[in-house]
Amino acid sequence: MSKPPFGFGPPDPDKRGDGDPSEQPSGAEAFNQLGQMLSQLGQMLSQAGSSSGPVNYDLAKQIALQNLSGSDDGKIGFASGTGDSSTAVRDAAHLAELWLDAATILPAGANTTVAWSARTWVEKTLPTWQRLCDPVAQQVSGAWMQALPEEAKQAAGPLLSMMGQMGGMAFGSQLGNALAQLAQEVLTSTEVGLPLGPANTSALLPANIEKFTEGLEVPSSEVLVFLAAREAAHQRLFAHVPWLRQRLLATVEEFARGITVDTSALESLAGQIDPSNPASIEEAMSSGLLEPKTTPEQESALKRLETLLALVEGWVDVVVAEAIGDRLPGADALRETLRRRRATGGPAEQTFATLVGLELRPRRMRAASSLWKLVGDRHGIDKRDGLWSHPDLMPTAEDLDEPLDFADRLGDTPVIGEDFDPIAELEKTEKREAAESGSASASSSDSGSDSGSGSESGSEAKPDSGSDQDKGDNPTS
Incomplete structure (x- = not known):
């Protein structure tokens, strides 16, 4: 966990009033800043009653969309540099699906392929973010509220409810800003490794893809088809492997629910909070004093999540490479670029780490790719893809260390079909x-x-991998 979850991060030095006196605002500037602060506070207070949960998602959405008000609307043409990007996205997805049909036994998983703007990405993925962020916010806000001394609770009285609302708005504000940043960088709906968007919907963000293409020596049309193939491959897994979507999201939730806070920091924190001043609450929550401690249960959940993400990304990597073959001259370069982008992370992934409290890096994606390639070469794509039929058949973290042993002991496996x-x-x-x-x-x-x-x-023939693979790094429901 390289980044603490939202509410834990250090304060932004650019938003503080201390520092070099020469850098302090003039009287006029200070008056303008005060006006802006009061305007923002009024906006926050007007939203206070619209959300009763640990995060004010109405406020988060409003802030995210306001931050994106000047962003591109996604109507960027491809190939010829003209035309509607929606048509280009649909054409690329259709071609990618045809190529994928020969590379996997899993049928197409998306009923719809769409081009999203950054604003649309925020609106369509917010329900999934709510599921991911609620456990984090509940643990954070509950820990410091419940650990207050009884005298403080009695003295605060009704103010505790107000503080809870202010905490929800503070989280919502931070979430909104983070989603706006992430929305300007993601290339597809599944890029972070999780099914964030609606089921059975492939989505690409043309404006972001165009910016991503600028630093590459590959035609934008090839980049679009390559990314459409990756998105379509992800959707095939999420649509036809019944347990996968739930397992990924549930493991993230399990990690979040395991967050614990060192309440000894509350004594220091209490002196920084003025219940009548919302700014002091947000400042205290972001001071770093409540940085969470990673528990053994969280480490176990993180290990399972990293292994499962690696298996998903490794499978997609192999299947897309086999589907495209030599059809796109720049495919190998794109494959390596995206491998590094996923393995090293960037501003978008760091934002996600701040939101949920963990890094969604498939750290062992290359090992997983090698394993899937070996199984496919030795046993065929039917047996390779049939391993997804049940979580107990999946390779474990130990299998990623010894892919040859896994391939040697691989027995008969069921094949996934539409009637699976x-x-x-x-x-x-x-x-x-x-x-x-x-x-x-x-x-x-x-x-x-x-x-x-x-x-x-x-x-x-009974698969030899049965009991052995019940051990180790298999995810649990």
Whole structure:
């Protein structure tokens, strides 16, 4: 956790009044700043009753959209430099889907492909951000409110409710500013590795893609098709692997709920808070005094999350590379650029770390790519993609260390289709295990029925990876 979650960060020196006296505002400037502060405070107070949760999301959305009011609306043409970007995005996605059909057994997962502006990205992804940020805000605000001495609670009385509202507005303000920054950098709806947008919808941000292309020696049309293929591959996983979307989001939530605060810092914090001054509350919350402590449970959740993200990104990396092949001359360079962008992170990923309190880096993406490539080359794409049919079949962190061993012991795996039923597949696995257990005890007096059951399953080889892969780094529901 290189960045503390929102509410924990150090104060922005540019927003403070201390420092070099020569840099202090003049009387007129101070009057203007005071007017702006009062205007912002009035806006915040007008929003106070619109949200009862730990984060004022109405305020967050309003601030984000205001910050983006001067941004490009996404109507940037590709290839020829003219035309509607929505048409270019749809054409690129259609071509990418055709190429992907030959590289994976997973069918297309998106019913709609759209071009989003930064403002649209904020509006469409805010419901998912609410799910991710609520546990963080609840832990942070609850920790310092509940740990106040009883005398302070009694003295504060009704002000505690006001402080809770002000805390929600402080979080909302910080979230809004962070989302505005992130919205100007992300290239697709799945770039951070999570399904942030609506289900079955592929979304690309043409204005951001155009800016991203400026530093590359690759035609913008190739960049667009390449990114459309990555977005479409992500959507195939999220649409046809029933457990994946929930597992990713639930693991982030689990990490957030594990946040603990050293309440010994509250004594120092209490002296900085004036309940009648909202600015003092926001300043205290961002002072760093309440920096959270990482728990063993969080470390475990983080390890599971990093492994699962690496497996997702590694699979997408391999499948897209195989789908594109030699069709795009700049594909290899783009592949390496995006690998580094995901592995090292940038301002956008740092913003996410501030929001949720962790880095969504698939640190072992290259190892995961090597594993998926090895499995596909040795066993074919049906078996490779069939591993996604159940979380217990997935490679673990230890398997990323020894991909050859994993490929060697890989047995029969189910294949995902449109009629895939994970419960039915789990029942099949249990029946095979029971049948094999019966065959092993054939010498007992009642071995007849067990042996019969075993013979019925004789043609189905039980995956050797079953019990071994229940250990290690598999995510848990």
